Each structure stands twice: as structure tokens, then as C-alpha cells.
Amino acid sequence: MNYIRPSLPHYRLAQVASWFVATFIFRRKILRNEIKGVDGPFVIIANHGSALDFTNLIGTTHRPMTMVISKSIFSTLPIKNYVRKMGMIAKQQFQTSVKDMKQMKAVIDHGQPLIIYPAGLMSEDGVSTPIPAATYKFLKWLGADVYVARSTGTYFVTPKWTKGFRPGRTYMDIYRLFTKEELSTMSVEDIRQKADDALQFDAYREQETHKIKYRHGDRIAGLENVLYMCPHCHQEFTMTVTDGNTLHCTACGFEATGDKCGFLHTAEGESIGIRYVSDWSRLIYDHLHQRIAGGEALSLSAPTAIHMVNEKKKKFEAVGQGTITLSNEGFTFTGEIHGAPTELSFPIANLPTLPFKPGKHFEIQHGNDIYRCVLEDGRLAMKFINMIKIFFDLSREQA
Numbered sequence: 431m432n433y434i435r436p437s438l439p440h441y442r443l444a445q446v447a448s449w450f451v452a453t454f455i456f457r458r459k460i461l462r463n464e465i466k467g468v469d470g471p472f473v474i475i476a477n478h479g480s481a482l483d484f485t486n487l488i489g490t491t492h493r494p495m496t497m498v499i500s501k502s503i504f505s506t507l508p509i510k511n512y513v514r515k516m517g518m519i520a521k522q523q524f525q526t527s528v529k530d531m532k533q534m535k536a537v538i539d540h541g542q543p544l545i546i547y548p549a550g551l552m553s554e555d556g557v558s559t560p561i562p563a564a565t566y567k568f569l570k571w572l573g574a575d576v577y578v579a580r581s582t583g584t585y586f587v588t589p590k591w592t593k594g595f596r597p598g599r600t601y602m603d604i605y606r607l608f609t610k611e612e613l614s615t616m617s618v619e620d621i622r623q624k625a626d627d628a629l630q631f632d633a634y635r636e637q638e639t640h641k642i643k644y645r646h647g648d649r650i651a652g653l654e655n656v657l658y659m660c661p662h663c664h665q666e667f668t669m670t671v672t673d674g675n676t677l678h679c680t681a682c683g684f685e686a687t688g689d690k691c692g693f694l695h696t697a698e699g700e701s702i703g704i705r706y707v708s709d710w711s712r713l714i715y716d717h718l719h720q721r722i723a724g725g726e727a728l729s730l731s732a733p734t735a736i737h738m739v740n741e742k743k744k745k746f747e748a749v750g751q752g753t754i755t756l757s758n759e760g761f762t763f764t765g766e767i768h769g770a771p772t773e774l775s776f777p778i779a780n781l782p783t784l785p786f787k788p789g790k791h792f793e794i795q796h797g798n799d800i801y802r803c804v805l806e807d808g809r810l811a812m813k814f815i816n817m818i819k820i821f822f823d824l825s826r827e828q829a
Contacts, residue, residue, distance in 0.1 A: 471542055474578070475607070478552050479553055480552055494542075505739045505744065506739060578628040579604045582600060586692050591789075596646045596647050634706035653688075656788050734754045754805075789812075791805060
């Protein structure tokens with residue numbers, strides 16, 4: 431597989447633009463930078479709290495680095511041709527083809543740096559998303575030094591559940607995790623443990639140390655699409671946002687108010703006290719997990735529009751509609767696509783989660799196709815994602 435060298439002029443321009451974002455939006459402070467001045471091939475594995483994490487990273491060394499990005503994002507970028515000239519590798523999330531592997535190995539074989547975000551998805555609740563098990567074998571196979579680029583605070587600057595920026599201090603720590611010699615002698619399980627320790631995070635617990643205030647950090651509109659179940663009465667889809675910063679349950683009246691650090695506060699005397707979005711999210715997961723493991727709620731169906739990428743227009747367009755159903759066997763879709771009656775099945779055995787936007791849609795990436803399910807009731811998107819996670823976890827528990 432041929433290595434596509436990044437165009438230096440295009441890359442330098444991207445570095446300049448990223449510097450402004452890193453400086454004025456993320457207010458990045460670099461704690462360590464052990465890749466500065468390093469020659470030869472190496473791999474950077476980075477945690478993923480924000481859609482713009484790459485802006486904090488590509489200027490940390492003068493050398494052009496090849497980045498692996500989502501095919502869904504790549505296919506719909508207005509500047510797709512520009513990004514292609516930067517040498518980026520686009521791949522389906524949670525799928526790695528032989529072609530993908532060869533493209534990434536070619537970067538290393540040509541003595542160049544490669545950037546990978548192993549989790550694949552930015553976090554919706556401040557907790558890192560699962561890392562596919564094949565990642566650790568892949569790192570060993572690449573045969574290059576591995577560095578970690580760990581960001582702290584980026585989740586609060588661009589939360590997945592809302593729009594816009596919330597500028598505030600973030601930190602980046604770049605250090606070597608493995609030498610290629612160490613990787614060659616380590617077991618895959620030892621690699622997994624060390625990599626997970628370096629990459630996994632809970633942004634809210636980390637925030638207890640820093641207590642950074644973010645501009646508009648107390649504005650929580652959109653969070654109701656992630657925290658869709660009331661922790662007090664356990665009713666689903668009763669959470670609304672009032673006054674821009676208070677989550678309110680229309681069924682029982684439970685309320686929690688956000689502050690500029692991102693923490694939640696319940697009223698004095700309230701029987702349920704929740705400070706972290708991550709804890710509330712986990713409570714929802716655990717409640718649904720218990721129901722599914724007990725034989726309840728084994729499937730979920732919803733009316734949906736189907737959107738697919740129009741390569742010429744570089745955007746998703748509606749191509750059909752029908753009903754999407756999820757069970758522990760996988761997804762089934764019944765309806766029409768491009769005007770023709772269509773029935774599709776998608777296995778989920780190896781899917782720890784899916785790309786999605788809270789309150790809007792989720793994506794099923796199957797082979798070379800991407801089916802974006804834009805739900806008639808967008809509030810269901812997060813429940814579909816929680817069920818995917820639960821089916822994945824249960825399958826591993828029973829293995």
C-alpha cells in the first residue's frame with residue numbers, strides 16, 4: 431500500500447488555524463510534550479472528549495502527522511479535498527479492513543507519525559467510550575514506539591449534547607507509553623491494561639481536581655437528551671430544561687441545576703443527590719441493564735428516516751423511511767430506500783456502541799455504507815445507544 435504524504439503547505443495552514451482554536455477556545459496548556467523533536471516512525475493514541483481534539487494535537491510537533499478519522503465525517507466535510515491533501519485516512523468506525531490496516535502500516539513503514547483515536551467517538555456523558563479489543567493487537571503489529579496524547583477538560587469546551595463553544599482551560603499531556611521493543615515482548619492483555627489506564631477518563635471526577643469554570647458552562651440545554659430518565663421516579667423522557675440551566679422532571683418535579691464547572695446541584699433536602707452527569711448516565715444504564723438482564727425491554731422499535739451520504743454534494747440526504755428495530759440479535763430495518771421496498775439486517779455482536787447525536791440520530795456503518803437513522807422521536811437515540819452497550823456487555827459477560 432502506498433503512503434500518501436501530507437501536503438506540507440496544506441498541513442502548515444491547518445496547523446496555524448488549529449493554533450488559534452487551541453489557544454483561544456481550548457486555552458490549551460501543554461504539561462509534557464515528548465514527541466517534540468522526535469524523528470522516525472511513532473504512533474500517537476489519544477483520548478477523545480471533543481470533536482475538535484485534533485486541533486490541540488497537530489501543532490505539537492513540526493512534523494506532518496497522518497490522522498485516522500471517521501469516514502462519516504470525512505465524506506461530509508465541505509473541505510474534503512483539502513483534508514485529503516493532508517493525507518488523512520478515512521475508515522468506518524468500529525470496523526477495520528485489510529485496506530485500512532495496510533494504509534496505517536504504510537505510514538509507519540515510511541518512517542512517519544500516525545495519530546489514532548482508539549475510542550473512535552467523543553463522549554456524550556464525560557466518560558470515555560469503549561476501546562475495541564483489536565486495537566491492542568494492532569499496536570503490537572505496527573511495531574513502533576507508542577505515545578499517549580491525553581487531553582483534560584476538552585469535553586466541557588464542546589459537549590456532544592449541545593452546540594457552540596464554552597471556552598476554558600484545558601490540558602494536554604504527551605508522553606511515551608511503549609517502546610517498540612517493549613511492545614514486542616508484552617502480552618496483548620498487558621498492552622490493553624496499560625493503554626486503558628492512560629486513555630480512559632471521567633471528565634467530571636477529573637474536574638474535581640481542577641474546578642475550571644467554562645464560559646456558559648452552566649447552560650445545559652440538550653443534556654436532557656442524554657439524561658433522559660429521571661433518577662427519582664425512573665420515568666423515561668420526562669426530563670426538560672428550564673431557565674437554560676435546570677433539568678426538571680415533568681412527572682415528579684425532581685430538579686438539578688448546572689454550574690459553570692459543569693457540576694449538578696439538587697435542592698436541599700432532595701432524596702436523590704447527583705453531582706456528576708457521568709453518575710446520572712450510569713444510573714440510567716444500570717436501570718436498563720437490570721431490566722434487560724431480567725428479560726424485560728429486549729427490543730426497541732421506532733419510526734425513522736434513512737439518510738445516506740451524497741458523495742457529490744458532500745452531505746447526508748434523505749433516501750427512505752421505515753421502522754428500525756434493535757434486539758440482542760441485531761438491527762432490522764423495514765421500509766423503503768430509494769423508492770423500493772427494503773428489508774435490512776445488521777449484526778451487532780462486535781459493536782460496543784455507535785456514532786450518534788443525542789436527540790437526533792444514530793448511524794449504522796455496514797461495509798462501505800453508512801445508514802443514518804434520523805428518528806421521528808429523537809429522544810430515543812440515547813436509549814438505542816444504551817441498549818447497544820448493554821447487549822455488547824452482556825454478550826461478553828456470558829462468553
